[in-house]
Amino acid sequence: MSASPEPATAPLLELRGMTRSFPGVLANDQVDLSIAPGEIHALLGENGAGKSTLVKMIYGILKPDAGEILWKGEVTEIPSPAFARDLGIAMVFQHFSLFDSLTVFENIILGMDAGEDSARLRRDIAEISARYGLPLDPDRHVYTLSVGERQRIEIIRCLLLKPALLVMDEPTSVLTPQEVDQLFETLRQLADEGMSILYISHKLAEIKALCSHATILRGGRVVDSVAVDQETPATLAAKMMGAALAAEPEPGERVPGETRLALENLTLDAADEFGIPLRNISLQVRGGEILGIAGVAGNGQDELLKAISGETRATPGAVRIDGNDCGHLGPNDRRMLGLATIPEERLGHGAVPGIDLTGNGLLTAFRRLKLATRGFIHWGASGRFADSVVERFRVKASGNRAPADSLSGGNLQKFIVGREICQDPELLVVSQPTWGVDAGAARTIHDALRALAARGTAVLVISQDLDELMRISHRIAAICAGSVSATYRVGDVSAEQIGLLMAGTAELDGVEAVHAA
Amino acid sequence: METLLPTLLTIITAATPLLYAALGEMVTEKSGVLNLGVEGMMLVGAVVAFAAMHATGSASVAILAGLLAGAALSSIFAVLVLGFQSSQVATGLALTIFGIGLSALLGQGLVGVAYNGLPKLPIPFLSEIPFLGPLLFDHDILVYGSFVAVPLVAWFLARTRPGLVLRAVGNSHDAAHAIGYPVLRIRFLAILFGGAMAGIAGAYLSLAYSPLWIENMSAGRGWIALALVVFATWRPWRVLAGAYLFGGITILQLHAQAIGVGVPPQVMSMLPYVATIVVLVLISRDQNKIKLNAPGCIGKPFHPTA
The missing domain is CATH 3.40.50.300 (P-loop containing nucleotide triphosphate hydrolases)
Structure with a gap:
C-alpha cells in the first residue's frame, strides 16, 4: 500500500x-x-x-x-x-x-x-x-x-x-x-x-x-x-x-395464564451425524406470554422445534400440551390440541414450493378448520381461508392460486405466519420468524405475535436474532449444544449476559431465574 | 486346491468389468453428476471394441476404440445435462436405452464371429511363483490395468489438487463457482472419464470375458456397477472390494449350478442381483456413512448464472 x-x-x-x-x-x-x-x-x-x-x-x-x-x-x-x-x-x-x-x-x-x-x-x-x-x-x-x-x-x-x-x-x-x-x-x-x-x-x-x-x-x-x-x-x-417506522412497543405486562406447553427432561438422540442431540430440556410456556430461545444456528433449534411439533416423537411425559402427554402423537394430532408451528425453512418445510397458497393453507389447517372432511377437500372454503390470510397480513401475491415459490421471502413468511395465526392456536412455536425479511414485514410479524400473546396464546419464539428476542419476549433463555439454559425476565438481563448463555453457560450469577411465571 | 485357482481366476475376470465401470462412475458422481447410462455406455463400448477387433485384428486398437466409444456416448449425456440442464436421472436412463439399441444396430453383422480373446501377458519370473504367479501375474492388459486403476484413482482423489477440486465441485457447486472454479468444465471431464471407463469395461466383456458379440451382453452389469458405487460409499478401495465380492457371487452361482445344487438355475442366476439389493439395504441403514461421503450436490443441476 x-x-x-x-x-x-x-x-x-x-x-x-x-x-x-x-x-x-x-x-x-x-x-x-x-x-x-x-x-x-x-x-x-x-x-x-x-x-x-x-x-x-x-x-x-x-x-x-x-x-x-x-x-x-x-x-x-x-x-x-x-x-x-x-x-x-x-x-x-x-x-x-x-x-x-x-x-x-x-x-x-x-x-x-x-x-x-x-x-x-x-x-x-x-x-x-x-x-x-x-x-x-x-x-x-x-x-x-x-x-x-x-x-x-x-x-x-x-x-x-x-x-x-x-x-x-x-x-x-x-x-x-x-x-x-x-x-x-x-x-x-x-x-x-x-x-x-x-x-x-x-x-x-x-x-x-x-x-x-x-x-x-x-x-x-x-x-x-x-x-x-x-x-x-x-x-x-x-x-x-424510506419512511421511519414507529418504534416497537415495549413488551407489555404479561397476563399470567395456564401452562400451555411443558417440556420435562426432553432428551433425544441426534437423528444423524450432522444433528444435535437434545439434552434434558425443561421449560414451560404460559398463556399470554412470549418465551424467547436465543442461540447460534446449529445448536439444536431445529431438533427442538421438531420435537415440539411432533415431527420427531419424544419419550412419555417429555412433551405436554395443556397437560396432555403428547410425546407419542404426530403433528396433526398435536395441532388438534391447539398447537401451531412455524419452522425456520420457509420453502420445503413451512410451505411446498410448487403448490399454490390455497393448497399450502390447506396443508396445516385442514383438520382444525375442517377444510377437508370424509376425505374430500372443500376447495371453496380453502380458497377463502388463503384469501383471508393474504388480506389480514397484507401478503403481496397474485392471488390464492400463486405458487408458494413465486412469493418473495418476506411475503411468503407473512403468509406462513398468518396461516398459523389465523387458525387461532392456543400455543404457537415459531423458529426464526423474521429471518431474511425486510423491516416492514418483520414489524408486521412482530405485531402479530404480540397480538396473539395478548389474546392469551402461549408463544415460543426460537431465533438467532437477539435484538428481536429482546424486543418481543417476556422471558428469555438460550440453547447451546442441545441444552437450554435457565430462563430469565428480559428486563433482568443484558445482551452480553444472554451471549454467555448462548455460549453454553447454564445459569447466570446474581440474576434470578424465572422458570414458571 | 485344484479347483481354487481356476475359481479365483474366473472371479477376477468377472470382477474386472464391474471394477472399471464402477470406478469411472464413482469419479463422475464425486463431481456431483449421476450418470445412469453406464449400462448403455458399456454395451456401446463392447460392440465398438469388438468391431474394431474384427476390422483391424489389433487388441490395443480395439480397447482404444471401446474407450473412445464410451466417452463419446457420455459426451452426449454431458451436453444434455450440463449444457441444457436436463434431468440427470431421465437423461441417464435414456442414455442406457439408447446405448442398448445403438449397440444392437452396430452389432448386427458381428453376431456369430469369435476370437481367442486378449493375449495373456505373463510377467517374467513373477508369473512362475506357484499359485500366486498364475493368480496375479498372468493376465491380459485390461486386468493389469484394473489393478493399477484403483490406487491411481484413490491417489488422484485424495492427494492431488485436481482431485480435491473435483471433490469440492461435487460437495458444493455454488461454493466452487464462487471461488472461481469452472464447475461445468470439471464435471464434463468427470463425465468423460466415467464414459471412457464404462467403454473399457464393455471392451473387456467383448474382447476377454466372452470374446464374441451378443446383443445386451452386459446383462445388467452397468446397474450393478452403479449400485457398487453406493455400496462403496464413494471410496475407491471399497469399489475394489465390492467388485470382487459381486464377481465372486456371480462365479459361485455358476459353480453351484455345475455341481448340481438342487435349486433351479434361474434362481441361482438371480443371486448377484439379489445380493446387490440386500447389500444396498444394509448399507443404507447407516445414513451417516452415506452422508459423510456422498457428494453433496449429486444429481442437482448447476445454473452458472447465479
Missing part, C-alpha cells in the same frame, strides 16, 4: 454508474461508491435493496450492464473472481462458500492459487490465526464446526491473499454478541494496518460502532452517502427504509 504513488486520500475503489438488471428487476441503478485506503465503509440497505448484486459485480461474479469500476484510480474490468483476487479484492460471503465434507485446510487451499506449498501454507495459517485472534484447527472437517468458526475459515482464507480490500457480506447475522465484538476487533486492526473494508449490513448499531462512511441503497439506487458520525441509528433507518 505504502508504495502506491497516489496520495492517501485517493480512493482505492471507485464505482461510477453501476447498473445491472435481472428479468423484471433493475437490481442496481446508477450506483456510485468510493472507498479510501484504510477505511471501513458501510453498504447499508434492506433485503432486496441491491447490496448483493453490487458486491457480486465488484468481485467479478456478475457483469454490470453499464458503469465502470476504478481500482487505484484506473478503469478496470473485473471478469472473474480470480481476477478480483489478483487485484487484491477478497470477499467473505454471507452464505459461506465452504465445503462441508472437506477439512479446514482443504477448504483454504482450494481458495489459493495452484502450486501453493502446503507446509508453508500451514505456517501462514497458524501465523494469521495467532495475529488476528482467529483460532482454528486446520485438520477438522467443516461440518463439525460452529458457524462462527466457519466464518473464521473464510476470513483467514481472505487474509492469506493479503488483500487491499476486504468485502464482508452480512458477517454478524450468525454470531453471538461476544463473537461480534471479537470480529470487530479484528476488523479494526486490519483497517489500522491499511486495509479497506466494505462492510455490508442492515444492522444500524453495528454500522455506528464500526464504520466511518456509509452508502445507503434503497430499491437499487443510492439514496445517500454519509459520514456515520453525523447520523443516528434513527436517521440511518429512515434513509434505509
Whole structure:
C-alpha cells in the first residue's frame, strides 16, 4: 500500500454508474461508491435493496450492464473472481462458500492459487490465526464446526491473499454478541494496518460502532452517502427504509395464564451425524406470554422445534400440551390440541414450493378448520381461508392460486405466519420468524405475535436474532449444544449476559431465574 | 486346491468389468453428476471394441476404440445435462436405452464371429511363483490395468489438487463457482472419464470375458456397477472390494449350478442381483456413512448464472 504513488486520500475503489438488471428487476441503478485506503465503509440497505448484486459485480461474479469500476484510480474490468483476487479484492460471503465434507485446510487451499506449498501454507495459517485472534484447527472437517468458526475459515482464507480490500457480506447475522465484538476487533486492526473494508449490513448499531462512511441503497439506487458520525441509528433507518417506522412497543405486562406447553427432561438422540442431540430440556410456556430461545444456528433449534411439533416423537411425559402427554402423537394430532408451528425453512418445510397458497393453507389447517372432511377437500372454503390470510397480513401475491415459490421471502413468511395465526392456536412455536425479511414485514410479524400473546396464546419464539428476542419476549433463555439454559425476565438481563448463555453457560450469577411465571 | 485357482481366476475376470465401470462412475458422481447410462455406455463400448477387433485384428486398437466409444456416448449425456440442464436421472436412463439399441444396430453383422480373446501377458519370473504367479501375474492388459486403476484413482482423489477440486465441485457447486472454479468444465471431464471407463469395461466383456458379440451382453452389469458405487460409499478401495465380492457371487452361482445344487438355475442366476439389493439395504441403514461421503450436490443441476 505504502508504495502506491497516489496520495492517501485517493480512493482505492471507485464505482461510477453501476447498473445491472435481472428479468423484471433493475437490481442496481446508477450506483456510485468510493472507498479510501484504510477505511471501513458501510453498504447499508434492506433485503432486496441491491447490496448483493453490487458486491457480486465488484468481485467479478456478475457483469454490470453499464458503469465502470476504478481500482487505484484506473478503469478496470473485473471478469472473474480470480481476477478480483489478483487485484487484491477478497470477499467473505454471507452464505459461506465452504465445503462441508472437506477439512479446514482443504477448504483454504482450494481458495489459493495452484502450486501453493502446503507446509508453508500451514505456517501462514497458524501465523494469521495467532495475529488476528482467529483460532482454528486446520485438520477438522467443516461440518463439525460452529458457524462462527466457519466464518473464521473464510476470513483467514481472505487474509492469506493479503488483500487491499476486504468485502464482508452480512458477517454478524450468525454470531453471538461476544463473537461480534471479537470480529470487530479484528476488523479494526486490519483497517489500522491499511486495509479497506466494505462492510455490508442492515444492522444500524453495528454500522455506528464500526464504520466511518456509509452508502445507503434503497430499491437499487443510492439514496445517500454519509459520514456515520453525523447520523443516528434513527436517521440511518429512515434513509434505509424510506419512511421511519414507529418504534416497537415495549413488551407489555404479561397476563399470567395456564401452562400451555411443558417440556420435562426432553432428551433425544441426534437423528444423524450432522444433528444435535437434545439434552434434558425443561421449560414451560404460559398463556399470554412470549418465551424467547436465543442461540447460534446449529445448536439444536431445529431438533427442538421438531420435537415440539411432533415431527420427531419424544419419550412419555417429555412433551405436554395443556397437560396432555403428547410425546407419542404426530403433528396433526398435536395441532388438534391447539398447537401451531412455524419452522425456520420457509420453502420445503413451512410451505411446498410448487403448490399454490390455497393448497399450502390447506396443508396445516385442514383438520382444525375442517377444510377437508370424509376425505374430500372443500376447495371453496380453502380458497377463502388463503384469501383471508393474504388480506389480514397484507401478503403481496397474485392471488390464492400463486405458487408458494413465486412469493418473495418476506411475503411468503407473512403468509406462513398468518396461516398459523389465523387458525387461532392456543400455543404457537415459531423458529426464526423474521429471518431474511425486510423491516416492514418483520414489524408486521412482530405485531402479530404480540397480538396473539395478548389474546392469551402461549408463544415460543426460537431465533438467532437477539435484538428481536429482546424486543418481543417476556422471558428469555438460550440453547447451546442441545441444552437450554435457565430462563430469565428480559428486563433482568443484558445482551452480553444472554451471549454467555448462548455460549453454553447454564445459569447466570446474581440474576434470578424465572422458570414458571 | 485344484479347483481354487481356476475359481479365483474366473472371479477376477468377472470382477474386472464391474471394477472399471464402477470406478469411472464413482469419479463422475464425486463431481456431483449421476450418470445412469453406464449400462448403455458399456454395451456401446463392447460392440465398438469388438468391431474394431474384427476390422483391424489389433487388441490395443480395439480397447482404444471401446474407450473412445464410451466417452463419446457420455459426451452426449454431458451436453444434455450440463449444457441444457436436463434431468440427470431421465437423461441417464435414456442414455442406457439408447446405448442398448445403438449397440444392437452396430452389432448386427458381428453376431456369430469369435476370437481367442486378449493375449495373456505373463510377467517374467513373477508369473512362475506357484499359485500366486498364475493368480496375479498372468493376465491380459485390461486386468493389469484394473489393478493399477484403483490406487491411481484413490491417489488422484485424495492427494492431488485436481482431485480435491473435483471433490469440492461435487460437495458444493455454488461454493466452487464462487471461488472461481469452472464447475461445468470439471464435471464434463468427470463425465468423460466415467464414459471412457464404462467403454473399457464393455471392451473387456467383448474382447476377454466372452470374446464374441451378443446383443445386451452386459446383462445388467452397468446397474450393478452403479449400485457398487453406493455400496462403496464413494471410496475407491471399497469399489475394489465390492467388485470382487459381486464377481465372486456371480462365479459361485455358476459353480453351484455345475455341481448340481438342487435349486433351479434361474434362481441361482438371480443371486448377484439379489445380493446387490440386500447389500444396498444394509448399507443404507447407516445414513451417516452415506452422508459423510456422498457428494453433496449429486444429481442437482448447476445454473452458472447465479
